[in-house]
Amino acid sequence: MAKILTITNQKGGVGKTTTCVNLAASLAATKKRVLMIDMDPQGNATMGSGIDKHTLELSVYDVLTEGCSAADAVIEKSPAGYDLIGANGDLTAAEVELLQLSRREFRLKMALKPVEDQYDYILIDNPPSLNLLTVNALSASGGVIIPMQCEYYALEGISALVGTINKINARLNPDLKIEGILRTMFDPRMSLTKDVSEHLVEYFGDKVYRTVIPRNVRLAEAPSHGLPALLYDKNSRGAVAYLALAGELSRRIKQQNKELQEA
Template identity: 85%
Template sequence: MANIITITNQKGGVGKTTTCVNLAASLAATHKRVLMIDLDPQGNATMGSGIDKHQLACSVYELLTDQAGVADAIMTDTRCGYHLIGANGDLTAAEVELLQLPRREFRLKMALQPILDEYDYILIDNPPSLNLLTVNALSASAGVIIPMQCEYYALEGISALVGTINKINQRLNPALRIEGILRTMFDPRMSLTKDVSSHLIEYFGDRVYRTVIPRNVRLAEAPSHGLPALQYDKNSRGAQAYLALAGELIRRTERQQAAAAATEQETD
């Protein structure tokens, strides 16, 4: 059964798409079966995977609006090691159309049901806003990874996002949890970075990933080549950081699965 994880933050420019693309590639490099879903009308995760968003025969838009099944929307021939459901500007129309459809908050969850056993991880990239697309992602997911920079305004933003996640948990998806907080564009030389990082660990404890993503030129360059950093320059600090993050995520997943299995045995 796939572990579905939404990567989101209502604040833009914090590394959501970079994290989604590079974590997907890193998980695939460890021989995990990975599907990445681009749920942002900008289609940056699609382009960053080497797929021309303007040439999509079938995108997440068709999937959400019942014009295609999930098998038709999945691209398996990417050069990044993971499968992809792409997005482009058509997705903007989906926000309006979804308002008229039944179970509008659960369209993505329902669409993914047939392929849950085919993947170990499904990662969802989101727009930098809380709209019906993001609600669909949160309703379909078990966990949320929140990428954030260690700066003052990020602390305010994460408080609002945690509130949103709690509301989704209470009203739409009781299984939803914060999988982890990821510190991105990390510069340990800055005192503010260290201060904010300490506040995060104090508040969120072990939900803050030990892995930090540094500022790295190779990470910034890779999308223009349509590649994750791992394929662009596997020895770069950015690529190695996302490999470490993948390892940390896998270990957490295994612990959670073991705990769930133990609880089930006790119940039986």
């Protein structure tokens, strides 16, 4: 059964979509079966995967509103190397429509049940806000990866996000937990970066990934070519960092599964 992970942060511009696209590509490159789901109406993860959001025949909007099954909406082996359920502006309407539907917080979870066994990982990209789309993603997931910059405002924002995750855990999804904290746009030359990084490790301990994602021009350029950094410039520091993250994530989950079996 797939490990379902939501990549989210209520603060914008921290590298959520960059992380989702590049982690999905890196996991796929290591022969994992990966499905990425774009839950952001902006459709940036869709475009960054090499798929034109304007030409989607079926999207996550159709899945959430029961216009089609998840299997029908999957684009197999996108140019980025993984399967994709894309998104575009239609998804904005889904929020209003979901309010009228029963079990509206669990629409994505129910839709994914029939396809879970086909993948090792399902990664979900989210908008930078807490809305019904994000709640659906969190309700469907077993873990949350939180990308964040090592700056003061990001540190403030993460406490609010942790509170949100705890509420979802208590009310909607008892399996939900923080899978890991990912430090993005990392610049070790800045003293603030080091200070915030130390605070994160002090508070979250081994939840903080050892891998850090550096500021990297190739990471910024790759989306305009509709490619993850691994396919745009595999030797770039950004591409190498996300490959390292994929390895670290896989090792952690393997260890978690081993501990569960032994318990």
